[in-house]
Amino acid sequence: MTTKVVMEALSPTMEEGRLVEWKKQEGEPVAVGDVLAEIETDKAVMELVARIGGTMLKHIVEAGATVPVSEPVAVIGEPGEEVGGEAGKRGSGEAGGPASGNGQRDGKAKDPEAQAQATPPAPPARAAAQPASAAIATSSRAPDAGGRVKASPLARRIASERGLDLGVVAGTGPEGRIVARDLEQARQATAPSPAAPARTPPLPPPASRVPGPGGTRPASAPFTDVPLTQIRKTIARRLAQSIGPVPTFYLTTEVDMERVWEARAALSAEPKVSFNDIIIKSVAMALRQHPACNAWWQDDHIRYWNEVHVGMAVAVEDGLITPVIRYADEKTLRQIAVEARDLAGRARDRRLRPEEYTGATFSISNLGMLDIDEFTAVINPPEAGILAVGRIAEKPVAHEGVVAVRRQMRLTMSCDHRVIDGATGAQFLKTLKSMLENPLALVW
């Protein structure tokens, strides 16, 4: 029997993935756990792993294609086995098929053969019980007479939480009962699988993908259309969620950086400590003193964190990502320096694991190295605040009664007013400013 490989949800927010590269070519043997392909998710490049062994019979999609989660991308089976018409197509319009099968299902169709006849054009029904390892959606399902879908309470709960339609899931429990393992693959009900039951109404023929002129134009064209990458889509969605519903206000302060400048110069040993590392450490320490700013807005409650995890925005090709320094308040400057360098490097290579860029309790965005004096950063929900760091610049300032040229830096904090009030944010910034102006404070 052939088994379809589907696009899996490789991150919690992934809705579709771009197949970057096939790692198993057609005809190659496949063992359980082998990497079949590299998939670009909304955040990173991840591996699609074989859940079943056999031979890679067919790539349903080519490298470069973007595929919704739970849509088939390949077929695995025995060497030489024929790839059936149904198995070899993706999101086919024939899935519904004629509805003539329904009427024959009056008698309680207990035996598999009767069910197979009753549900053309699906492949022959298999025995009800199936080894747990083959949990991938495969051939037909066996809805009982009258159309009631048999599912365990847990399967029903999972389906309702994920918005799945149980009608398109193949049940592997007794008499076709859908159990939790059957839902592992069917994460999204975005499109009916080719094995959809006959009662699904026939779909209209798929609309042409390219209405009129093609998307890409020669260089002389007045504009260039660039398809959205996964990361760009995620940024758009997440940030629109923020600036719209989050009542944000901004607080700016100017920090005298002379002493930090001297302190950093004194820290000459490897690993080199950057100003950004010092700011991360200072922010973490200041958050410890101001837990009201170390919080998440949770719609019906506010979660004040007892741990301090500082996200740091890192520019990557075509976007940004926010790797997290966990327990930043408990780490030394050198630990932070080593960790920040590692995370930023792997962020640029798109090799972060999901747990490395989620879970920040507060974030920092630094554009100082790009000569920005000051700016406002967009809050990354559910965090309640983000600090925008400007450049360190020499300026004439009043200092101890005379005008002196000193190094100054501007910090702007964006605050979610649902969590942080003006004075609360201001007190945090005041502490942070005094830490940076007296960097010995970082030592105790």
Added chain:
Amino acid sequence: MPTLTYRDALNQALREEMQRDPSVFLMGEEVGVYQGAYKVSRGLLDEFGPMRVVDTPITELGFAGVGVGAAMVGLRPVIEFMTWNFALLAVDQLINSAAKMRYMSNGQVGVPAVFRGPGGSALQLAAQHSQAFESWYAHIPGLKVVMPATPADAKGLLKSAIRDDNPVIFIEGEMLYNTKGEVPEGEHVVPIGLADLKREGNDVTIVCHSKTVSVALKAAEQLAKDGVNAEVLDLRTIRPLDTGAVLNSVAKTHRCVVVEEGWPFAGVGAQVVDMIQREAFDELDAPIIRVTGADVPMPYNKQLEKAAKADPGKVVSAVNQVLYREAE
């Protein structure tokens, strides 16, 4: 930590509680001069004398009533039944007196007594002497029902039972008396009403108590060879039932098998299953299956007796059923 038999762990609990509290005394058939039909009271007569280790005639109803009366006036009797089969004669005292007294006296008079002895079957003792009665007593409001499976739990729970201000039905196992295990010395008290995870796992919860704990653990070992990781939850106390522990485990595994020695109809497992389906319906991925003794008087024939008892093979096949796996 010293290794003791279940028998000696009970003996230790009795001795320590009698030393600690002069109002504690032991009464029953053969508990003194003969040192107990199963030698649980070995040495106690010598140490505490005939006022506190009292041999009785073969009169279960009588000495159970004396125990209830003694408890009502402030003593803490431990009443030993040679087996719970013989306690059928004393049921009126247990249910109509011990269990009701606090309620019917408007809280003025309690019965801080422990009724203890072996329950269930041993080997070829035939129908009248091979009965598990825990569901009978658990049915009665006013009684606590405790059933330790290990020597450590036997000691810790007997101490709690003796210190409890309410009547406690304490059911041991004839086949457990010789089992050994590490038992903490001195003040080792296991609270009544707490279940205990005897083995952690993710795939299925096996709820059991008393003798069926070892049955479940053997089944779990067998299943582990087959890649199934079973969690074994020992109820330890039948009433009050540790519902939280059961629900937590089921929320983790989504599947449950309940094992008990007694008959299926209105058994302890029926109560557990009822509670799970009400409180954790949406956690269940399969119907709960019970493994019980066969619904017959216990046969004397050795092979038939074996067939009538819950055993690891029956538990393994029930687990396979709730996991939707093909039986081996």
